[in-house]
Amino acid sequence: MTWTTRPRSDHASLSAITAGQGATVVFIHGVGLRAEAWEAQLDALSPHYRVVAVDMPGHGESALPSGDLDLADYTDAIAAGIDGPVMLIGHSMGAMIALDMGIRHPEKVCGVAALNAIYRRRPDASEAVQARAASLDGTSMADPSGTLERWFGADASPERDACHAWLTDVNPAAYKSAYTIFAHQDGPDADDLTNLACPALFMTGANEPNSTPAMSQAMAALTPQGRAYIVEGAAHMMPMTHAADVNTALLDLAKELWP
Template sequence: MTWTTRPRSDHATLSAITAGQGATVVFIHGVGLRAEAWGAQLDALSPHYRVVAVDMPGHGGSALPAGELNLVDYTDAIATGIDGPVMVVGHSMGAMIALDMAIRYPEKVRGVVALNAIFRRRPDAAEAVQARAASLDGVSMADPHGTLERWFGTDASPERDACHGWLTDVNPAGYKAAYTIFAHQDGPDADDLTDLTCPALFMTGADEPNSTPAMSQAMAALAPKGRAEIIEGAAHMMPMTHAADVNAALLDFAKEIWP
């Protein structure tokens, strides 16, 4: 598919792509991306549900608020625009936000899906991601080559090209704010996961070196209604590179929470 820019509507103070009718599925992208990263999922789910893909603060069409931000600020900005129980789906940092929303706003979340979510990074991995965050100046964007190689390897693809465009176009201050939060988070609190009341699906790629299968399996084991699914041959950008597998899992999960 092509990853072209789509029309936006308002989601509280944020910008969002909205389509379809019925029960609502909210999508939250990762650092440096934008709502269009969910293009394949929007196309697959909008014939059956109302889909809302938000631009995180400082990304896409969403402004970056003044002052120092924390993870809860991102969650609250999205939750403010949600009226009733939704299925919330997040990828990477978006998965952190989705889980935080399910934990702190249980009345607004009927089910949560965390794609490529981190949980208890290895010390060397934590040091590396925090060093990358510290190198950002918030004024100019660094060459995205290293990020793209971590996500896609060295092979050229339309998905890689789309991410290159988003990473070079993102607000540098918005990227720094989000990446700094992402780098210093270590996943949800274990006690919060054990208290999670809604169904929870944790998915990642078998070839994912950072948001590893073991992390998803550990979180799923803690959540009372949790389960893990690992996609063979996939890595970090599996919503784009393995869209058919991700879409099938999301549709099955939606049918479970809305029989």
């Protein structure tokens, strides 16, 4: 599969890819990526639903606001473009945002899918991700080889090439802002998960070393309508590398929300 740049429309202060008609499904990508990371999911869901894939602040064609930002700022920028209850799908940091929106803006979310979400990192994992955040200078992008190695291993692929292009093109200040927030978050509070009222899917890859299966299972166990789905053979970039499995699970959740 190839990932090509798609036209944008406005989503409040952000830009977004929009397609299809009907009930709305909103997608939120991870740090350093852009809305096109959801290309396989947009193609699968747009024949049935209205799909909106946002560019996070400072990513893709969305501007980076001035000043210091926190997770709530990213969530609220996306929530500003949502009028009624939507199915919200996030990957990695996007999953953090999706869960935060479901917790703080429940009137805007009728279901949430958190893909490759972190929850209570091990101390060594927290130290490693925070060290990577501290190494960013916000003016130049570091070599993405280490990130790509964590995501894809050593094998070449179109997915790896697409992510390499996005990671080398992203605004370094925006990357530092988002990655610093991602590094210092440890997932939603347990009490907030127990109060998350909508259906919630926690999905990750069986081979994911950072957003581990145990994390998704722990969050699902705390959430009243939570369920975990572990994709065999997948790691961090499963929306791209294991699109068929991901699309099936997302379509199943959508059919549950809108029979």
